[in-house]
Amino acid sequence: MQVLVTGGAGFLGRRLAxxxxxxxxxxxxxxxxxxxxxLVLLDVVAADGFADPRVQVIAGDITDPAVxxxxxxxxxxxxxxxxxxxxxQAEADFDLGMRINLDGPRxxxxxxxxxxxxxxxxxxxxxxxxxxxxxxxxxxxxxxRPQSSYGAQKAIGELLLTDYSRKGFxxxxxxxxxxxxxxxxxxxxxxxSFASGIIREPLNGEAAxxxxxPATRLWxxxxxxAIEALIAGHDLSAEQLGDSRTINLPGVSVSAAxxxxxxxxxxxxxAARVRWEEDAAIxxxxxxxxxxxxxxxxxxxxxxxxxxFDAIVRAYVEDDLGA
Amino acid sequence: MQVLVTGGAGFLGRRLAxxxxxxxxxxxxxxxxxxxxxLVLLDVVAADGFADPRVQVIAGDITDPAVxxxxxxxxxxxxxxxxxxxxxQAEADFDLGMRINLDGPRxxxxxxxxxxxxxxxxxxxxxxxxxxxxxxxxxxxxxxRPQSSYGAQKAIGELLLTDYSRKGFxxxxxxxxxxxxxxxxxxxxxxxSFASGIIREPLNGEAAxxxxxPATRLWxxxxxxAIEALIAGHDLSAEQLGDSRTINLPGVSVSAAxxxxxxxxxxxxxAARVRWEEDAAIxxxxxxxxxxxxxxxxxxxxxxxxxxFDAIVRAYVEDDLGA
Numbered sequence: 161m162q163v164l165v166t167g168g169a170g171f172l173g174r175r176l177a178x179x180x181x182x183x184x185x186x187x188x189x190x191x192x193x194x195x196x197x198x199l200v201l202l203d204v205v206a207a208d209g210f211a212d213p214r215v216q217v218i219a220g221d222i223t224d225p226a227v228x229x230x231x232x233x234x235x236x237x238x239x240x241x242x243x244x245x246x247x248x249q250a251e252a253d254f255d256l257g258m259r260i261n262l263d264g265p266r267x268x269x270x271x272x273x274x275x276x277x278x279x280x281x282x283x284x285x286x287x288x289x290x291x292x293x294x295x296x297x298x299x300x301x302x303x304x305r306p307q308s309s310y311g312a313q314k315a316i317g318e319l320l321l322t323d324y325s326r327k328g329f330x331x332x333x334x335x336x337x338x339x340x341x342x343x344x345x346x347x348x349x350x351x352x353s354f355a356s357g358i359i360r361e362p363l364n365g366e367a368a369x370x371x372x373x374p375a376t377r378l379w380x381x382x383x384x385x386a387i388e389a390l391i392a393g394h395d396l397s398a399e400q401l402g403d404s405r406t407i408n409l410p411g412v413s414v415s416a417a418x419x420x421x422x423x424x425x426x427x428x429x430x431a432a433r434v435r436w437e438e439d440a441a442i443x444x445x446x447x448x449x450x451x452x453x454x455x456x457x458x459x460x461x462x463x464x465x466x467x468x469f470d471a472i473v474r475a476y477v478e479d480d481l482g483a
Numbered sequence: 484m485q486v487l488v489t490g491g492a493g494f495l496g497r498r499l500a501x502x503x504x505x506x507x508x509x510x511x512x513x514x515x516x517x518x519x520x521x522l523v524l525l526d527v528v529a530a531d532g533f534a535d536p537r538v539q540v541i542a543g544d545i546t547d548p549a550v551x552x553x554x555x556x557x558x559x560x561x562x563x564x565x566x567x568x569x570x571x572q573a574e575a576d577f578d579l580g581m582r583i584n585l586d587g588p589r590x591x592x593x594x595x596x597x598x599x600x601x602x603x604x605x606x607x608x609x610x611x612x613x614x615x616x617x618x619x620x621x622x623x624x625x626x627x628r629p630q631s632s633y634g635a636q637k638a639i640g641e642l643l644l645t646d647y648s649r650k651g652f653x654x655x656x657x658x659x660x661x662x663x664x665x666x667x668x669x670x671x672x673x674x675x676s677f678a679s680g681i682i683r684e685p686l687n688g689e690a691a692x693x694x695x696x697p698a699t700r701l702w703x704x705x706x707x708x709a710i711e712a713l714i715a716g717h718d719l720s721a722e723q724l725g726d727s728r729t730i731n732l733p734g735v736s737v738s739a740a741x742x743x744x745x746x747x748x749x750x751x752x753x754a755a756r757v758r759w760e761e762d763a764a765i766x767x768x769x770x771x772x773x774x775x776x777x778x779x780x781x782x783x784x785x786x787x788x789x790x791x792f793d794a795i796v797r798a799y800v801e802d803d804l805g806a
Binding site: 305315316 | 577615616623624625626627628629630632635638639642643645646649650726727
């Protein structure tokens with residue numbers, strides 16, 4: 161089978177690609193494992209560094225029909241749609257967010273519909289679809305009420321994927337990801353960038369600023385477990401999804417203060433490199449997200465998160481610091 | 484002030500226009516009543532028959548930027564967006580529904596944003612945004628889960644309106660309308676068309692078919708009360724709306740069997756003209772809608788529905804049969 165990863169040059173996209181190449185197969189439409197013969201990595205920049213002959217790299221705009229026509233053909237049986245403008249940037253550049261986060265998935269789904277072979281599409285959504293006056297633990301039937309353009313665009317993408325699935329144009333599934341922590345590399349323009357930075361920078365000997373109050377609760381998932389969930393979510397059958405194509409993925413609910421305390425437990429002195437300095441814009445966006453949601457559905461489907469935040473910090477040390 | 488009604492040639496649009504002309508004013512941005520100096524009626528066909536000099540009729544496609552530029556200018560302070568492809572037709576013609584029900588409101592909102600004067604926009608949504616496994620009475624925080632393309636498109640329109648409002652591009656409010664009954668005129672392509680037909684046709688001496696099982700519950704509002712709610716919803720201040728721009732309007736919860744029983748009470752023998760003949764496609768769509776929702780928020784804001792379904796039948800007789 162042919163597999164497409166959009167956002168394939170991004171951090172999660174590259175890691176997913178590496179795992180798919182290592183694993184070598186995905187569930188086909190009939191549920192049986194099928195070898196991955198080609199893995200297409202689409203992004204606005206070329207996903208370089210993959211030597212595997214199965215990899216095909218496409219650099220192009222996801223809203224360009226010619227690019228989508230090149231990326232999705234009759235052999236494309238699985239699509240992981242990760243391409244997105246992150247929350248802080250979508251808030252700052254409304255038009256860019258609408259184009260990539262709304263027109264992007266819509267045109268991708270339209271391309272699938274035009275090809276007519278009903279591929280599986282894994283759409284990544286986010287805690288950011290929730291907001292407003294939330295219960296301590298968000299339930300499956302809690303209404304989404306995004307408080308950012310990114311959240312609104314993701315919620316729209318969810319509705320599109322669900323309706324295109326109902327119409328039989330694709331076999332879609334929406335995985336709502338907790339905030340991913342700890343991301344390697346440099347800070348990005350996501351409002352939640354600090355949720356990685358306050359662990360990563362101190363572990364790399366650098367200072368970090370936490371821009372939200374210590375009591376702010378976050379809902380977190382390690383990259384390792386996120387990749388596992390994306391693949392497991394793909395491999396679920398349409399029957400297992402039943403009448404809802406949206407799954408809230410398991411996470412760990414911790415406060416910003418708890419995160420720094422975990423860092424101190426795992427790495428001692430490093431935690432002293434975190435400085436608390438509130439940023440109103442980031443606090444507004446991140447504070448609108450749920451600190452936890454009910455994950456009984458995900459767990460019943462065999463999807464799991466991390467054990468606790470200490471485990472997340474240790475996973476970063478193992479996977480990214482090579483310790 | 485200048486007022487725009489999209490779908491201005493439709494049944495609700497025409498009735499709203501007549502009521503606005505009769506009333507002569509709407510709340511301005513400062514909350515004070517302002518005279519309506521011009522009423523623009525935009526629809527794909529010309530809204531003929533209005534002799535009032537305040538009326539300007541535009542026939543054009545709502546997704547055409549040139550048409551929107553003509554319809555919305557710096558003087559446009561109030562917009563009632565009623566234009567839509569109805570549920571049955573949006574299900575049959577996916578592309579048409581997406582174009583009018585999704586691109587339509589998006590381009591309208593983009594035109595408002597480009598003009599930059601933050602008009603009030605009243606967006607009509609629907610019971611059809613709900614679906615799936617619903618509680619007997621839907622709550623404000625019950626998740627939307629549309630089971631039709633029309634419902635998905637309306638839910639997307641709600642998200643757009645809310646985010647464009649949050650960004651300060653418009654001062655929007657979403658009114659979720661119960662199924663409107665009794666509509667005058669001929670049947671349309673809405674899945675709920677029968678909810679008017681089984682009352683209207685018998686009262687006009689004609690036979691009617693009820694395509695859903697007698698126990699199917701509907702959530703209904705008379706045209707008279709719907710027009711009142713649209714105007715009252717417009718006149719609410721942004722402060723009154725608080726942190727949610729969506730209002731579930733009050734309705735009357737009745738079964739199809741109850742509706743025919745009410746017809747028998749009001750008009751005796753006419754009820755015998757209803758034949759029961761189930762249509763699977765209509766039953767699937769209408770059966771996915773809630774039979775009632777919690778309207779405490781709407782009521783606290785001063786919005787009211789009909790007393791009972793007998794009153795709805797009598798309102799039709801008074802308003803449309805001239806009895």
